Amino acid sequence: MSEKVILAYSGGLDTTATIPWLKENFGYDVVCCCVDCGQGNELDGLDERAKLSGAAKLYIEDVTDEFCDDFIMPCVEAGAVYEHKYLLGTSMARPVIAKKLVEIARKEGATAICHGATGKGNDQIRFELAIKALAPDLKVIAPWRMPEVWKMDSREAEMEFCKAHGIDLPFAADSSYSRDRNLWHISHEGLELEDPANEPNYDHMLVLGVTPEKAPDEPEYLTLTFEQGVPKTLNGKAMKVSEIITTLNALGGKHGIGIVDIVENRVVGMKSRGVYETPGGTILMEAHDQLEELILDRETLETKKKLGSQFAQIVYEGKWFTPLREAIQAFVTSTQKYVTGEVKMKLYKGNIIKAGTTSPYTLYNESLASFKTGDLYDHQDASGFITLFGLPLKVRAMKLQEVEKNQK
Template sequence: MKEKVVLAYSGGLDTTTLIPWLKETFDYEVICCCIDCGQGEELDGLDERAKLAGASKLYIEDITDDFCDNYIMPCVQANAVYENAYLLGTSMARPAISKRLVEVARKEGATAICHGATGKGNDQIRFELSIMALAPDLKIIAPWRMTDLWTLQSRDDEIAYCKAHGIDLPFDASHSYSRDRNLWHISHEGLELEDPSCEPNYADLLVLGNTPENAPDEDEYVTMTFEEGVPKTINGEAMKVSDIIRKLNELGGKHGIGIVDIVENRVVGMKSRGVYETPGGTILMEAHKQLEELVIDRATMEVKKDLGNKLAQVVYEGKWFTPLCEALRAFVKSTQKYVTGEVKFRLYKGNIIKAGTTSPYSLYNESLASFTTGDMYDHHDASGFITLFGLPLKVRAMKNLEVNNK
């Protein structure tokens, strides 16, 4: 009986080419597994394509809700943003995908998992660290790093290889942007984006929405509610998290929200330039922050900010299934107990503008914050506080005077 390999299958030219290549190179039975994280119509026609290419079976596994509830939301609650710009759309999806690949491999009795990530990118690290953590006994096959066996260097090579194996597929050799899409975002790399001096060609590039200048001239008010850091309603309508993100994607795309052009530092040591569209995610993170600033105390917020940045780095580097990531998520979860309330904001030409926040756990006290004297605050108390708060500075300055006057 042939050994089985589970192939992380997207249906694109690269992973379709891998089906006959795995059979020819290793004599594997190839089980394709396409993980649906909310990429929509990209999954149409995959079953026929995989079978045509020689796969014995195709799994299409919908993990959208798991992705939203157990990967996206911990990062939203942490305000985990890599290098102050990237909202981790691909980074969060890879461990979720890897977990389901391992589950299918166990079900099928496979001995290996294959992915089509290149040797220059971050995804190879994210897939492989996750698989190692969950199934250290499974072999991992990364064809793009197997230069002695994988000799296909271009789309033309891959198309010719498929045709030589009797596989006629609806692909051509014309190059386009390299994209990754799920419910949270879509990323774009390649073409003019490979030159940081070039402005993105947004007319051809954008998929999820408008540029701000093409957005409506009228603003739009949106109200959201949260319970313990989890979004519950939009404009009074209760929805699960995945549907909230879908609705926010629609609103954000319409108003030109969440378009980011960045040069980021990859884990493998090089810089890469990409454009990310995260319309709904940008709104959700801002709405959550708008509520948090009302209910979380200063000391906790300071630590949370640092640990949120650390979580972003850990997730970006593919270390989701590690003790550190688990501990960081546990801290963040503990901070969400009182993140309950309502936020209102308006969307206008790429901007998210606050329009009011309320919470039963609000730490904002109008009597304290008012410029007029309130019952809870005596201005004279500030004198002693400032004396003690500035005491180290005063002692240091006195010592310097003493030394300089000798």
């Protein structure tokens, strides 16, 4: 009996060509697994395509809610943004995909997992670190890192390989962007983006929304409520997280929200230019940040921002299944106990504008913040505070004056 390999299957040309390649070069029975993180119509026709290509079986696993609840929300709560811009759409999805691939491998008794990530990208690291952490005994096959066996360096070569194996597929050697899509975002790489000197061709590129110039001339208001850091209602309607993100994607896309053009530092050492569309995620993270402004004390908020940046790097580098990620997430979870309240925002021409934030746990005290003297704070109290707070500066300056005087 042949050994089984689990193929991370998208239905695209790369993974379609991989099925006969695995059978021919390794003698595997190929079990395809497509993990649905909210890709939408990209899943259409996968079953027929996988069978036509020689797969023994195809799993289509819907993990959308798990992705939102257990992977997206920890990043939202942490305020995790890589290099100040990237909201980790692809990075967050890879560990949940790898987790499902391992589950299917165990169910099928497979000895290996195969992925189609290239040798230049981050995804190979994310998939393989997750597999090492969850199933260290499983072999990993990465065709793009095996040029002596893969021997296909272009879409044309892959199509010829498929044709030679009796697979006639409706793929074209077109000049399109390299994209990754899930419920949280869509990324775009390639074509004119490969030269940072070029302006993106947004009219040709955008999928989830429009540019701010093409957004409506009238603003639109929305209201989100949170309970312990988790969004619960949108415009008064109770929804699960995946439904809130879906609705926010439509609203944000309509108003040109969440388009980011970034040259980021990949884990493998090179810089890479890409455009990300994250309309709903941008709104959700901004609303969460606005609520935390009211609720968290200064030192907790400052510490959380530092750890949020580290959390983003951990996720970006594929280290989800690590003790450090769990420890930072435990800290973040503890900070969310009182992150409850309502956030109103106005969307207009690519902007998210505050329209009022309230919380039963707000630390904002109007009496304290007022310029008037209140019961809790007297303007004169500041004199002693400044004396003590500035004491190290004063002592240092006095010492420097003394040294300068003695040198004369």
